[in-house]
Amino acid sequence: MGILEVKNVGKRFGGLQALGDVNLSVAENSVHAIIGPNGAGKSTLLNCLVGKLIPDTGSVMFDGQSVLGRKPYEINQMGISRVFQTPEIFGDLSVLENMLIPCFAKRDGAFHLSAFKNMMADKGMVERAEHMLEEMNMAGKHAMNAAALSRGDKRRLEIGMCLSQEPRLLLLDEPTAGMARADTNNTIDLLKQISDERDITIAIIEHDMHVVFSLAERITVLAQGTPLVEDTPDNIKGHPKVREAYLGETQDAA
Amino acid sequence: MLKLNKSDTLLFIIVAAMVLLAPFILNPFPQGSSLAQMFNAGYPDLMQRFVIFGILVIGFNILFGLTGYLSFGHAAFLGIGSYSAVWMFKLLSMNVIPALILSMIVAGIFSLAIGYVSLRRSGIYFSILTLAFAQMSYNLAYSVLGNPSSNYNLTNGETGLQVYSNDPQYFASSGAPDTPHLFGMAMSDSSKLDIGSWQFTFNNGYYMSGILMLVAFYISIRIFRSPFGMMLRAVKSNQQRMNYTGLNTKPYTLAAFVISGMYAGLAGGLLSSMDPLAGAERMHWTASGEIVIMAILGGVGTLIGPIVGAGFNEYFKNILSKINDGILHQWLSFLPDGLENFIVGILHYFVGKGWHLTLGLLFMMVIIFLPGGLVEGGQRLAKLFKRKKTEDGSDSNNTPAE
């Protein structure tokens, strides 16, 4: 029984069957990658997991509880954090404030009317945020406006923000899309470190085979809205079905 | 001090000093001089408006400045507060305390209901929804609820709601003044101080409103510096990230809306306390527009901006409307006659009754060139001077957001 259990999930947009009959089980504390060509339904699946879309059929269970019908913020409070393809951070706020927000969200819940507390006087929260920034190698950038950060820093900040909530499942949506090789390798190292040091499950949607094969313990290949095969990276590499459906186009990348 | 950090404490002390000393600061010219007639602003009526509109815009700024939700119907709460206060005068007594409390409560209830519905949409749709609610309130106040012959005459229509001698006033004590008062201290009473040829007026109503504005300002500083305030700024910055960080944006924006509605209600109650007459025109959408203008002029999202904006707007409205052709001729008499007449002829349209035009142009200029309002203008000037002094000042901290 995995921490995330997807059963018979289907989703239709008008005449387009985006997801056919998806079954997926993500084991606790593993790194699970979902790959597939463009239009395979990866993003749709992800959106069904975080509450942005509600599937037409099937069930999604997280740690024994259904996530269907819950709002994104409720699902997040259950312990699922999401990293976006283009970093979603609070551009108008300082880096430290960016990090403080998830800390408060973790401690105080979805809504807390703390209009008279002095935020910076809350030493516990500030220390926690500063500690996380240090861990993300961003000490010294506290006062900067988050919008002024470099692309790589924005990505690290976003991952740090998710981690500071101590999620049990971290979902990443093509975290290295549009990154230079060096930045990509840094991100891979960061994710490896996270997965080694923490009790955390990572599910990653990725296009870049290099990233997938350096990180994943199990891989699900999605094609035309249905899982083609699920196996370890080594077996996936040599799998004839996968080669046929998918790897042909990315051999150079792998 | 006051649980504020150093720079906020300093800011608060400066504002407090200015409010308390305003009768001096605003009367720099000796009584009776022509400059005094033009530029002195130290009379009760105007000073009251400075601080009351200050409260209104401070509240508006908590909504618009922090969350970015542009309400085009905030005057509705001002009007509702005004009516509630006058009803308290009519039913209980002329004491302002129950009036102010009720005006905040009623405005709070209305803003809760209107906010709950309007906040289901954002952006332009939110603006239109608030505008629609405000216009509905205005129209109702003018027609059905204001018809003296109907059973629901809550607002007395065009005449305006006022206190009549046959009103019940169940709790009126016999010795108390028949104008709004604070435990017997009439709001309209002033004491005067003559020093040389200067005369300074200390008005009860002004000081009560001024102290309430300081309280309102203090609360707004605390909100700005609180986790709640940060969440509101986060709403403006990125709602998507907020939702995926386990935060429910609805109650945050609704709380901001209700707080700012209650500020507006308090301001309305104070307006009625200074002059117990409430009319529907206070709820018209152009009045809502003026609140927006004041907020923008001062600087949206800054602490001091609302006070600067409200003060600037009221002060210049006052001066501009006082200037007439005679005064212009007097000022420009050093020019050759033809040129003088020509310039006066042009300026004629911008002063006196034309003050709307000048403020409208100024408002446009600020939006085009100074989106951060006068506060940003001040900061730019300050930076300019600093840079001249230290040449190499690096200010990476202040990089504006995209």
Next chain:
Amino acid sequence: MDQILLQILNGLDKGSAYALIALGLTLIFGTLGVVNFAHGALFMIGAFCAVTLQRILNISTITEDPTKTDFLGNPATIKTPIVETWFGPEVGASIIDWSVPLAIFFAIPIMAAVGIIMERGLIKHFYKRPHADQILVTFGLAIVLQEVIKAIYGANPIPTPAPEAFRGSFDFGTYIGFEANAIIYPYWRMVYFAFSAIIIAAVFAFLQFTTFGMVVRAGMADRETVGLLGINIDKRFTIMFAIAACVAGLAGVMYAPINSPNYHMGMDFLVLSFVVVVVGGMGSLPGAVLAGFMLGILEAFASMNQVKAIFPGIDQIIIYLVAIIIILTRPRGLMGRRGVMEE
């Protein structure tokens, strides 16, 4: 039955004005992506074009009348409008009489110029700024324009009569088989409705059947792609802005006899027109027209005494009430396109 028809007719003139203003608003929003709070001011400027032409035509030469004296014993004066001197008394008098319809030709170049100046001079610089800034700057412009008009023409409404032949009312009911005096309807309102219908049809035909219109429609659907085709879409959008200004202006010209123009008429109509646009769906042209007429007619029905007896004050709030319900239940409006102004 005749009551219902009468209310529909009563709703048509206001509905026409809403529809015309909303059409321009949504055209500007759809093409330029700008929320234009100054659009009501364009309507007002149009109405004042009618006032201005009327005044120009009435410029007179003053001569003394040797046969009469006034009560002080001075010779009386006769004012002879210059047009009467030029074209003879009869033709001249009818030119003055027809000043409102003639103002259409006077208003078109003026409105087009105002539109182009507005777009090139101000609004162009706000395409990339947030919608809140666009609202605010155009709101400021609306204040400035209305104050300029007030400075020139004063604060009082200026009566601007329709041509003699169209004043008064006629018994519309008898034409369609009702009893006499069942449906009495003013001539000019009928003219106004017909005029609006022609303008609306012309705008739609222009967008539907010309290449220019086709490009604009494509641009409304997907600006970037059209830009990539190498078509200079910006220039066309400027022209669209001018056209939208003309539509609002002409709506104003012809409205002058119905309501004497005053400086704040633009603002009064603007708020309602925005509501109309939102109800119709931002960026939808048919939606704007449909919603304009629908709300105009609803307002007329709500003004009936029978209705007011049940819901007092309903006539005052009906439009806003409908708008609130529509925005909450169908955020895209009646005919709005997907993805417009959605966050």
